[in-house]
Amino acid sequence: MVKKKGIKWVVKRDGMYWPSEAMKKSANMSDSKIYSKSMKNPVAFWEGLAREGLTWEKEWESKNAYVEKLPYFEWFKGGKINFSVNCVDRHMGNSSRTALIWVPEPVDEKPIILTYGELYNKVNRFANVLKKYNVKKGDIVSIYLPMVPEALIAMLACARIGAIHSVVFSAFSADALKARIQDAEAKILITSDGYYRRGKPESLIKKAKSAIKKTTIKNVIVVDRIGKKVRGKMFKDFETEMADVDSYAKPEIMNSEDPLFILYTSGTTGKPKGVVHDTGGYAAQAYWTCKWNFDLKPEDTMWCTADVGWITGHTYAFYGPLLTGATSLVYEGGPDFPNPGRWWKIIQDHKVNIFYTAPTAIRMFMNINQNWIKKYDLSSLRVLGTVGEPIDKVSWMWYFNTIGGGRCPIIDTWWQTETGGTLINTLAGVGPFVPTISGKSFPGLSHKIVNEEGHSVKKGNKGFLVQQSPFAPSMLHGVFKNHKKYVDTYWKKYKTMYDTSDGAYMDRGLIRITGRTDDVMKVAGHRLSTAELENAIHDNSLVLDVAVVSMPDKIKGEAPIAFVVLKSGKASKNLEKKLKSYVDSKIGPTARPRRIFFVADLPKTRSGKIMRRILKALLVNEEPKGLMTLVNPESVAKIDLILQGQNILKK
Ligand code: WT7
Numbered sequence: 141m142v143k144k145k146g147i148k149w150v151v152k153r154d155g156m157y158w159p160s161e162a163m164k165k166s167a168n169m170s171d172s173k174i175y176s177k178s179m180k181n182p183v184a185f186w187e188g189l190a191r192e193g194l195t196w197e198k199e200w201e202s203k204n205a206y207v208e209k210l211p212y213f214e215w216f217k218g219g220k221i222n223f224s225v226n227c228v229d230r231h232m233g234n235s236s237r238t239a240l241i242w243v244p245e246p247v248d249e250k251p252i253i254l255t256y257g258e259l260y261n262k263v264n265r266f267a268n269v270l271k272k273y274n275v276k277k278g279d280i281v282s283i284y285l286p287m288v289p290e291a292l293i294a295m296l297a298c299a300r301i302g303a304i305h306s307v308v309f310s311a312f313s314a315d316a317l318k319a320r321i322q323d324a325e326a327k328i329l330i331t332s333d334g335y336y337r338r339g340k341p342e343s344l345i346k347k348a349k350s351a352i353k354k355t356t357i358k359n360v361i362v363v364d365r366i367g368k369k370v371r372g373k374m375f376k377d378f379e380t381e382m383a384d385v386d387s388y389a390k391p392e393i394m395n396s397e398d399p400l401f402i403l404y405t406s407g408t409t410g411k412p413k414g415v416v417h418d419t420g421g422y423a424a425q426a427y428w429t430c431k432w433n434f435d436l437k438p439e440d441t442m443w444c445t446a447d448v449g450w451i452t453g454h455t456y457a458f459y460g461p462l463l464t465g466a467t468s469l470v471y472e473g474g475p476d477f478p479n480p481g482r483w484w485k486i487i488q489d490h491k492v493n494i495f496y497t498a499p500t501a502i503r504m505f506m507n508i509n510q511n512w513i514k515k516y517d518l519s520s521l522r523v524l525g526t527v528g529e530p531i532d533k534v535s536w537m538w539y540f541n542t543i544g545g546g547r548c549p550i551i552d553t554w555w556q557t558e559t560g561g562t563l564i565n566t567l568a569g570v571g572p573f574v575p576t577i578s579g580k581s582f583p584g585l586s587h588k589i590v591n592e593e594g595h596s597v598k599k600g601n602k603g604f605l606v607q608q609s610p611f612a613p614s615m616l617h618g619v620f621k622n623h624k625k626y627v628d629t630y631w632k633k634y635k636t637m638y639d640t641s642d643g644a645y646m647d648r649g650l651i652r653i654t655g656r657t658d659d660v661m662k663v664a665g666h667r668l669s670t671a672e673l674e675n676a677i678h679d680n681s682l683v684l685d686v687a688v689v690s691m692p693d694k695i696k697g698e699a700p701i702a703f704v705v706l707k708s709g710k711a712s713k714n715l716e717k718k719l720k721s722y723v724d725s726k727i728g729p730t731a732r733p734r735r736i737f738f739v740a741d742l743p744k745t746r747s748g749k750i751m752r753r754i755l756k757a758l759l760v761n762e763e764p765k766g767l768m769t770l771v772n773p774e775s776v777a778k779i780d781l782i783l784q785g786q787n788i789l790k791k
Contacts, residue, residue, distance in 0.1 A: 146519030148547045149568075156572040157540075157549065167569025169432040174570070178583035182610050185584045186215065190420065190613070193427040193463070195230045196221050197393050206610050211631040215421035215613040219396035223419050224300035227462040228263055229391070231256045234438075238467045241441065241490055242289045245336040245473025251490075252289060256465075259293070262382065266297035267389035269381045273328055273359045277302030277392050280402065282326040282357070284317055284348055286310040286335035287472050290363045290378055291448045292458050294330045299400060299419075302392035306402040306414070309449025310335065310344055312728040316412075317351035320404050323414060323620065325356045330378075332363035333370055338474045341366035396420025402620050403451055405557040406667050407629055408659045410675035414620030415451075417560050421613030422455075423463060425561035429582065430460035433551050434494045434523045435568040442494040443469040443487070444525075445501060450666075451557040452527055455614075456496055460561075475501060480508045484516040495543070496525035498665040499535055503695045506538045513542055523568045525551045528665035529697050530653050536575035554578040554653050556640065557667070558630070560614030563587070563607065564651050577652045585612050587651065589644050594634045597645075604657060605644040606637035659752075661690040661698045666730045670752065673700055673733070676726035680719060682709040687742050688733065689756045699734040703742060703755055703779065711738030737782055741775040743767075758783055 149163040164170040171177075178185040183206040191199070200219035207214045231237065235257030242252040254262070275281060281303050285291040291307070298305040306324045308317050321329065331348040334341050345362060352360065352374075362370050363378040370377075400419045404412040430436040442461045446452035461468035469490055475483050483505075487495065505513065524544050531539075531552060540550055550573050553562040564587060566572065566579035581587045588596055589603040597603035607615075615638070619626040633639045643654040656662070659670040670688045677686045685705040690698040702719075709715055716736045723732050743751045746769070757764040758780050767773045 145517065146521070146545055146547050149522055150547065150549050150573060156574050158571040158573070159549065159569050163549070164569055167435050168437065169567050170569035172570050174583045175580060179586065182584040186424065186610075186613055189428050189584070190216055190219075190424040193431070194221065194226050194420070194423055200396065208609060210636060211627055212618065213611055213615075214397040214617070215418070215424070216396040219420050220393050221396055221420050221423070222300065222391035222393055223400055223423055224263055224296045225391050226423055227296055227299075227459060228256060228260045231465045232260060234465070235260065237438070237465070239462060240289060240292060241467060241469045243469065243471045243486055243490070245471075245477055246339070247478060254289060259296075261387055262293045263296040263300060264387055264389045265382045265385050266293050267300040268385035269361065270297055270301055270303060270328070271389065272381070272385060275301065275303050275328055278304065280304045280306055280324040280326045282317075282321050282324065282329045283307045284310060284329060284331040284344065285363065285448070286332060286344065286365070287447060287470050288332060288335070288363060288365060289470070290330070290332070292470075295401075295458065300389055300391050302394050302398065304399050304401055306404070307448055307454070308404070309447060309728070311730055312449070313725050314347040314350040315726050316728055317347065318355060320412070321351060321355045321357060323404075324402060327356050327358050329357050329360045330363075331360060332365045333368035334366040336366070336473055338477050343368065345370055394419050397617065399617065401454065403454065403557055406660060406669040406672050407625070408669055408671055409625075410671045412672065413622060413625055413629075415557050415616045416618050416620050417614065418617045421615070422560045425612060425614035426455050426460040427463040429562045430456070430464050430466070432567045432569075432583075433553060433562055433565055434496070434525060436461065436464050436466050436494055438465040440493040441467040441469055441490055442496070443471070443492045444496040445471070445483075446496075446498070451560065455561055475504070479512065480505070481512040481516065484513050484518060487518055487521065488516040491520040493520055493522045494525070495521055496527065498528040499526055499531040500528070500664040500696055502526065502531070502535045502539050506535060507695070510542065518543060518545060521545070521548050523551060524548050525553055527553045527555070527562075529662040530655055531576060533575040549573045552578045554642075554651070558616045559612060560616065561612070563612055564653070572650075574648070574650065577647055577650045579650050581651075582612070588637065589646060589651075590634070590637070594637065599646055602643055602645045602654060605640045605642045605651070605653070606634055607640065608637055611638055661700060663690070663698050663700060663730065664696040668700065668731055672727065673702070673723070673731055676723055676731070677702055677704065677719065679726065680722050682706055682715070683719075685742055687750045687752055687755055689752045689759065691734075691756070691759045693734070700731065701759060702733040702736045703739050704736055705740065705742060706738055735786075737779070739775070739779050739782060741772055741778070743770050743775050743779070744772060745769050746771050755779070
């Protein structure tokens with residue numbers, strides 16, 4: 141056993157982990173009474189945080205600090221702020237400090253270090269590029285970029301001029317991008333020629349070009365990442381444009397409740413919805429959750445491994461660390477390139493202090509030769525985080541011991557695209573850190589576990605997780621152009637409480653999340669709805685009917701499985717392959733079904749509802765229940781026959 145170096149930030153007591161004296165002494169927040177203190181007057185509490193943590197052009201009037209007219213509510217109403225000023229300008233007193241360490245995937249390429257001063261210059265310039273192309277306050281800018289510094293620059297430039305960014309995950313397909321451009325009516329797209337993945341250049345521009353056809357996009361600004369020539373009048377080179385403009389752009393003064401960005405996410409219906417996030421409240425929560433959850437300090441380097449295409453990338457790879465004046469590390473590529481030691485070498489080389497990743501990555505690394513990890517010095521780490529899905533005890537302990545050297549707290553953060561920032565977790569300086577348990581509502585917030593009727597369940601019983609008023613400052617401000625969807629998804633069931641769609645129970649006074657209670661899956665931490673995937677497959681002209689269910693997967697958590705009834709065409713391995721690549725083109729490879737089974741009929745009720753429960757039971761070799769309610773019970777035995785001998789669970 142290698143002797144673990146580094147300071148011990150946790151101690152064990154009563155079968156739980158707690159912050160050590162060293163942690164308590166140095167932590168940004170170590171007062172366990174912060175919870176009760178904050179709840180005496182949560183609005184006043186958040187007002188204090190917003191005032192202390194952010195730079196405002198003008199403060200809100202206290203009577204408008206929180207205005208609730210459900211299902212909408214606004215924070216710091218009337219307060220004036222610019223988000224990019226808070227991320228960059230206000231750190232210019234220390235402009236030589238590092239804002240961003242960007243690690244390219246190719247090992248022969250050097251990392252790019254951007255100081256706050258350099259970032260300031262680039263953000264200002266790109267803000268002027270956007271202006272040159274007539275982007276105005278309130279306009280929506282689509283960003284389809286891999287993990288490159290230009291993603292951060294473009295996002296902050298939008299914020300500087302009051303434009304609203306809509307980042308689309310670069311692994312999404314052309315169709316998926318098109319749908320998001322159309323919904324947002326974006327007039328400009330920022331993209332790249334491509335990126336490196338597992339040692340190979342991958343094209344992005346091809347997908348971008350096909351996506352913008354017949355949309356509102358007038359101009360495309362292209363980052364040169366893989367040296368591809370991009371021709372056409374609409375296409376401009378990022379660097380050339382940057383060189384050609386003024387180096388200062390006056391920040392647009394925004395209202396706290398003006399939208400900062402839209403991010404599309406999957407719900408239970410076929411179409412992804414545009415989650416809208418406001419400026420001031422989002423900033424306050426991004427700032428304080430970094431400070432208190434992860435104990436992030438300006439001298440720290442934080443590495444959140446999430447892609448900017450997801451909310452975690454927005455809030456904890458980019459915005460949170462910058463708001464606090466810390467250093468963010470961003471890595472371009474695959475976790476195992478050129479070998480499975482890459483991530484751990486990055487931590488060693490750049491002395492990463494705060495490391496935030498997902499259970500799916502943790503499970504992947506648990507299953508490799510551990511020497512790839514043990515040979516690196518990870519003693520710079522102080523706090524570890526996890527997010528995206530429930531983490532099991534074995535993975536938690538592995539993360540704690542192998543990555544954290546048994547020294548670092550694990551902050552299991554529960555939140556959602558809709559919540560903008562973390563809502564339920566333990567604070568690094570307060571504890572306790574308990575495997576599989578997220579913890580308490582962040583100070584100033586409160587959650588309840590209720591039954592179908594909205595009444596609290598008995599302590600320890602399972603129920604539905606809801607959030608209570610006052611709702612978190614970083615909560616979504618509606619679904620873009622879709623009031624009905626907003627109401628139906630989050631407010632219909634409990635009216636005065638926000639419906640999270642997650643299940644949970646209380647354990648020793650702490651919240652333990654059990655997972656989604658709707659038809660949303662988590663595939664390698666990525667959110668995917670059954671309906672969205674079914675819609676995509678249904679669009680194929682060969683398909684008559686389709687049902688998608690998830691099954692457990694050792695690394696990815698869940699994997700989608702499709703059952704297809706064909707209109708025409710013959711069931712074959714080849715057709716399965718064809719339909720899989722069809723899904724790639726409709727949504728992206730993250731949504732690709734693990735298997736597609738061709739069946740004669742899907743189990744349905746008299747009203748025509750597909751009984752996915754039954755399919756799921758068959759997949760995991762359980763006795764399907766409720767066959768009596770089916771119009772076609774004979775379909776079940778036939779499907780079972782097809783599944784037999786397929787060894788699906790082992791794959
Ligand atoms: C769903 C939201 C928010 C960042 C990434 C995911 C699940 C998230 C945890 C956790 C158990 C978790 C929930 C939630 N989830 N964090 N720590 N423990 N489950 O964002 O893609 O919007 O998904 O992820 O089911 O509803 P998202």
